[in-house]
Amino acid sequence: MISYDFEYYRPDTYEGAVKLFHQLNNESKNPLYYSGGTEIVTNARKNVIKTGAIIDIKAIPEGNLLRETEDAILLGANLTLNEIIEGSNFPLLNNVIRKIADHTVRNRLTLGGNICGRLAYREAILPLLTTEAKMVVAGENGLKSMSVGEIFDKRLKLQKGEILLQVEIPKKDTELPYYHERKEKQGEIDYPLVHVVALKKEERIKAAFTGICAFPFRSPEIEEILNDKNLSFEERAKKVVDKLPSNSRDDVFASKDFREFLMERSIIHTLKNLEGGI
């Protein structure tokens, strides 16, 4: 049970939502955008999230779009993971998000929520990082579209009151050869200890990672190593682990050492699959 009172709003437009956010923020109500609610409800129940106002953004039409244009797949951020899995034509994304939570939760959990939520794993961002998707963001000055590389650094760098409305994935990249590998503590329905997502474009491997560090990332330095054909797969895997952008996670799910062990193995598998040869 959530023990405290809060206001609930459900605007129909992103303009209305953004305006409302700033208004409620000025009233010190610590407003939160609410989409699937899987994190807000579970954390509010434990008093970990406290808010005076919830702005439900699911009625905003742009956020519920699932469309293919000639050269892009357009996904509304409010689509649930199951809606995307059942309706989108991007196998890598579908396979990655199918691993998040369980089927019942995926009926609620949304793409935008997974990317913008508090849980650090944000696995849905990984295929977007490797395909260099565009992120469509609504803010006080209307809509802006930015490359994921510009706006994502450990987390989506939204300004206060901004909403992730859509993602736009270049269609040709959705057909590239890909590989992903996810490792858990024991059962599959659990957080990732390591999740590696990679694809091969013009003979170069692009890869994004989560689980291993406290945030998801894609790193030019690591991609250099991955594509360094002078090194064996094993050497590359070791070197990648040396060049991680932060310390490896060490928590109740797994130790740092075990995560790094799994990471090396996942990288070797990725290279075997995308580069082949051995």
Add this chain to the structure above:
Amino acid sequence: MDQYKVIGKSPPRKDSKDKVKGKVKYVNDINTVGMLHTALKTSPHAHAKIISIDIAEAMEKPGVRKVITGEDIPYIVGLYLGDKYPLALGKVRHYGEAVAAVIADSEREALEALDAIKISYEELSPVRSIEEAMNEDAALVHEELDTYQHIDGIYPEGDSNVANRTKIRKGDIDLGFEESDFIIEDTFSYPQGDHVALETRAAIAEIKEDGQVIITSTSQAPFVVRSLMSSFFNIEPGKITVTAPPLGGGFGGKAGIQLEGLAYLLSKAVEGKPVKVVNTREQDMMASPGRIGFEGKVKLGCKKDGEIMAMKLHYMFDTGAYADYSVNISRAAAIACTGPYNVPHLTCDSLCVYTNHPFTNAYRGFGHLELAFAIERALDVMADKLGMDSAELRKKNAIKAGDTSPTNSVMDENTGDLSKCIDRVKELIQWEEGTYIPLGENKVRAKGMGCLWKAPAMPTNTDAGAILTFNEDGSINLNCSIVEIGQGTGTGLAQILAEKFKMDLEKIHIVTDINTRVAPHDWATAASRSLFMAGRAVMEAAEDALTQIKETAAAVLRCPSEDLDVAEERVFIKDEPHIGLDLKDVVLGYVYENGNAIRGQIIGRGRYIARRITGIDKETGEGKPALEWTLGAEAVEVELDLKDYSYKILKSACVMDVGKVIHPDLARGQVVGAMSMGLSLATDEAYVFNSRGQVLNNDLRSFKIMRYGEMPEYLVDFVETPQGDGPYGARGLGEQGIIGIPAAVINALSKAMGMQLKELPLTPENLWRARKEENTI
């Protein structure tokens, strides 16, 4: 041959449709006008002095009636050993211990006031493991253990952390090892966890103006609650009514006394108004008891041919901060310490050890699960040493009629056939195909076995009762005191009754909410003794009712009552079956055409009390504490990835000698459910502590139980060596399916890894670490 009409068949369980459609009402579904609600403030520390509690601000919060702390209700509520207050008093002894309670008009308001309670603690260094607890200079979890009240048969050791020690001494241990050709010695362990019953614990209490105390609770043991409430709070037993509606799972965790005492004391604080206490999931895991932790040292001696000569056993149970049921778990483990094997020379010391971990109580398997883990693992280590097939080693030593148990009582003719169980489980798991099968370079399939035995651990005077009343249509109301905890015993008991009456099961109606005011006395729905003991009471009640029915019919039909039989809702003359009466015309008294009526209603009464059970000797353990033993063999097959140590359980098999299968589907359901718990416990379930003794995975986000989609193929079969004194030859099977599973899993993975694993949980990381440590030695 189909000897029976209902027994041995699988009619749908009586409560299935309501359960599936959500119509069953559980305790927390009950809300009445004027009911007050509560929330608990719990300790963030594993061990600390309570310096002060400031409730002033919380008392001012909207809807708050009272804020209660340990000082307000200084009653001792320990089950067997008086070591616990309903709310911590003076000191907290584990992370998550309840320290204060808010009583408010709504649950929301009660929760909202929690933050306003200000508690100041002085942290003490916690006792963080069995090893630390057993150190000579260990901090004491209970400094005044010496002075605590306790039941007979447990032996707390003052000035230490040992809450109970049970000793078994049989044969001549030195001689046993002298005569052994091979000796192994090793330690096997696993940490604490939780039951994770779907329904969290809840209790509602109300005190009437005349002093009547009305309790509704998620209880497996409403009569235990009545009796203990009476002694803890000095209330006349007759003034206490406890009702136990169906439960959403118990697994032992709702046996004994749980939140009832607290609910009563809180009700008392608000002039007896109805007060409901409900655990959140996190509190159910931390503030209420979970599953015990274990460390077992086994020294095992065998002849060259595998004959077991001696066992020296040292079992230590991590009960956490309070003893609750656990002093009896360690005792039960001593009584059955060898597993189902004939061991001539034996010593066992089984200790219940206090730590500053969350406290624990009964959990499916009750000590037998833990001892089986140690013994069955040790047997595989020994089999490797002997170069012998581990199933053969087990068969060679399987206990049988005429052998003696660890407590030196002679196993009687009712002893099940373990060898047959082993043979059958080998067939199911295809043991002969090989127990180690490489699959290419990086994968291996492996099989492991674990045998089991279990007797109910219960008071010597444990009893059950049954009352039968009748309806106008001749149908029967079956009033037994077995709580529905998911196991479906009610349907099994109804089958026994239907069989006695040779009538359809549809005409038997079960009383589902057990109310101590009207239900016959019964110890508890625990220890896998319900079908056996209540089954016996039902049989006696049926005989009693049948006798009365025949007496009425004999008068009407003008024949000797011994010439009558009852079947298909008629009472009739055996050799002239067309002469008879419908039951409906007899059961509420027979009415003649002119209106005269005779004999009145039939009320069937049945009782059963455990036969010839004794306690055990303090120094040697001698005695006969076991009502009956259920024996069985289990095996699992795993597929392990040798590169990253991930694995799958492919198959899990169980064959038990249950005497007689009353309801095959329900029996299978119990066994499969138990196996899945064992698999989950072996592969993942364990509390993780930090260096301050705090639990890091106290919710279901981080404490994972196995999911439906992760289940292996389950293979279940039964052997039927009749239990002479069981109803239709049946004996208990509710818990047993879990017992051999953790051992079977660790044995399979040890085989797959080619090394001797010793600890649970068997996460891939722990396997990886075990391999790494082996390589560095």
